[in-house]
Amino acid sequence: MKHFWMVVPLLFLSVSLFADTVEQDRQTMQFAAFRPGDTNPVTNTTLNMITDLDSTSNGWDASGALTASNYSLGFFTWTLASNSKTLTFTLSFKISGPLVNEDYASSTMGYTVNFAPTGAMFNTTLISTYTGSLASGYYKLSTKVRDTFTCSNNGSVSSAYPQTACVFTYKLTNKSTTTYTTTRYGSATLVLNSNDYANRINGIYKATVTVTLTTS
Amino acid sequence: MKRKTLVIILMILSLPVVLFGVVSQSNLEPLKVNGVLGQFTNIAASVDYSGAYAFQLVDSTDNNNNYGYLESETNKTGIRIGSWSLVSNMDSLTITISHDDLVSASDSTWTIPYTLGVQKNASDIAFDDTGTSSMSFNLSKPSNSPLSLSNYGLFVRLDYTLSYLDTNSYPGGYYYSTITFVASSS
Numbered sequence: 001m002k003h004f005w006m007v008v009p010l011l012f013l014s015v016s017l018f019a020d021t022v023e024q025d026r027q028t029m030q031f032a033a034f035r036p037g038d039t040n041p042v043t044n045t046t047l048n049m050i051t052d053l054d055s056t057s058n059g060w061d062a063s064g065a066l067t068a069s070n071y072s073l074g075f076f077t078w079t080l081a082s083n084s085k086t087l088t089f090t091l092s093f094k095i096s097g098p099l100v101n102e103d104y105a106s107s108t109m110g111y112t113v114n115f116a117p118t119g120a121m122f123n124t125t126l127i128s129t130y131t132g133s134l135a136s137g138y139y140k141l142s143t144k145v146r147d148t149f150t151c152s153n154n155g156s157v158s159s160a161y162p163q164t165a166c167v168f169t170y171k172l173t174n175k176s177t178t179t180y181t182t183t184r185y186g187s188a189t190l191v192l193n194s195n196d197y198a199n200r201i202n203g204i205y206k207a208t209v210t211v212t213l214t215t216s
Numbered sequence: 217m218k219r220k221t222l223v224i225i226l227m228i229l230s231l232p233v234v235l236f237g238v239v240s241q242s243n244l245e246p247l248k249v250n251g252v253l254g255q256f257t258n259i260a261a262s263v264d265y266s267g268a269y270a271f272q273l274v275d276s277t278d279n280n281n282n283y284g285y286l287e288s289e290t291n292k293t294g295i296r297i298g299s300w301s302l303v304s305n306m307d308s309l310t311i312t313i314s315h316d317d318l319v320s321a322s323d324s325t326w327t328i329p330y331t332l333g334v335q336k337n338a339s340d341i342a343f344d345d346t347g348t349s350s351m352s353f354n355l356s357k358p359s360n361s362p363l364s365l366s367n368y369g370l371f372v373r374l375d376y377t378l379s380y381l382d383t384n385s386y387p388g389g390y391y392y393s394t395i396t397f398v399a400s401s402s
Contacts, residue, residue, distance in 0.1 A: 021310075021402045024255070024399045024400055026396070026399075027260055027300075027396075029298060029300075031263050031298060032270060033269050033271055033272065033318055033391045034389070035272065035386060035389060035390075
């Protein structure tokens, strides 16, 4: 009971102190930070075939595409812009079927398209900074960006056309901090089946090679 | 003759008027006198970055000093993200500053705690009280002038390392935090 009378004044003192604290002004401020990631992984992609089988003005000499030497299908390029730290996309190469004589559809020639049978024939680099001989491996856009390629089903094409010749998984690792844009290119070569070449009807033979770029 | 003399006298008399008239035009801007009646306190804060965000949450290979300061080393001030100002004629004020974590705009379950540094005078920076996201300190008015702080720095130092965010796959995108400033008197 004696202690009760000591506690009560202390309680009143506390209430009094808190009651005297008056807020004079208040302000809030919001700030933002940004983490590069997958919010908008790919903002732009383009893919272009620079040449195809029948694009030359005078056609192409099929004899140049016999097994003795690979016939270049030319280069294709792709460009992408992204802010993703890691980005995976695939390049699929699809061939329509054998080369077909445009006047005699029954006359065809088989061929093999080499996109990257060992990884060495499929080459990429930066057009803007490197135009010498190409090499395989991984490629740096800068110290912040690099990419690697693997070919998942090379050599295991189906018997039916169109055939998907190769699917590249393209994995890009970006240590950069902002959206980047990169342009890459590759080449493809064609080898005619020599047995098909013999005794074929002269004329123009056509086929279609489709390169598809998809992101995931 | 008298008329000529009168005209000359009037011309001479009008000369100072013209001169003063010209002089007075250079003082057209009025002198503004502001008075404060009673007790007054105004606290303000703003970000001091020009882009969309103060800093990036990425473990960059080209970390510069700024990003080094963003990391969680306790001996670092932090990276400056804004400033605050205060004007008051109160004898003393208690400033309480609190904040939430950086919260992902796309998924609020992802949060990044940080330590806030607040410049409280010309040379000292106060940090969040240990284990909290707030701090409190007192300021006193000089004897013959109002209390006035202008563009004092606000600094952020992440409680996580940037590589921790990578390791734990923190989502990309914007992260926001709100800082609240309260000035009170007793």
